[in-house]
Amino acid sequence: GQQVMQIPQYQHVQEGEDFTTYCNSSTTLSNIQWYKQRPGGHPVFLIQLVKSGEVKKQKRLTFQFGEAKKNSSLHITATQTTDVGTYFCAGNFNKFYFGSGTKLNVKP
Amino acid sequence: DAGVTQSPTHLIKTRGQQVTLRCSPISGHKSVSWYQQVLGQGPQFIFQYYEKEERGRGNFPDRFSARQFPNYSSELNVNALLLGDSALYLCASSSGRGNTGELFFGEGSRLTVL
Numbered sequence: 048g049q050q051v052m053q054i055p056q057y058q059h060v061q062e063g064e065d066f067t068t069y070c071n072s073s074t075t076l077s078n079i080q081w082y083k084q085r086p087g088g089h090p091v092f093l094i095q096l097v098k099s100g101e102v103k104k105q106k107r108l109t110f111q112f113g114e115a116k117k118n119s120s121l122h123i124t125a126t127q128t129t130d131v132g133t134y135f136c137a138g139n140f141n142k143f144y145f146g147s148g149t150k151l152n153v154k155p
Numbered sequence: 156d157a158g159v160t161q162s163p164t165h166l167i168k169t170r171g172q173q174v175t176l177r178c179s180p181i182s183g184h185k186s187v188s189w190y191q192q193v194l195g196q197g198p199q200f201i202f203q204y205y206e207k208e209e210r211g212r213g214n215f216p217d218r219f220s221a222r223q224f225p226n227y228s229s230e231l232n233v234n235a236l237l238l239g240d241s242a243l244y245l246c247a248s249s250s251g252r253g254n255t256g257e258l259f260f261g262e263g264s265r266l267t268v269l
Binding site: 053080082088089090091092095135137141142143144145146147148 | 213
């Protein structure tokens, strides 16, 4: 079946450090979305990437879509405690399939 | 405007029982998708409905079924519950067919099977 692999599974950082999570697919994606899920909450949409090589920024968050549209990354600069949560990528294989997520813990 | 609403929020069932979960999408959204999220994992796609027709089914057994009503609300039914069905069931609505555009998730229904 369709699979989206995401690494790392966990990341513990000191507040102010950077954080990156990576998403990989064995097949070309139509587009990819990123979601954030706070502990006890539901996934909340962050962004959608559509074009090959696309880069989008939201304040301290930078999202990239690979040239082959098979991989993507989310980078957070200077993490804050409010960034705590699990970040999921969701690859579009005609339906959205979620990666296993990267759980980010930020120590103040 | 109200977001995606799901009911019940929590429920406990025993093995072999049946459960029905309900979802009301955001007003104007015609696409509803169901996801199962086991603790520590990402949401797993179960079904997508658009305009009352099934548009996609994930790798789940026939014990799982769903339907969408004329008002675009949806129900997910699970028969012959197993312990492994314990999970958070998430409903998501979107304005399009669901292949593009943002998914808006409800708070979920947490099912515990004993």
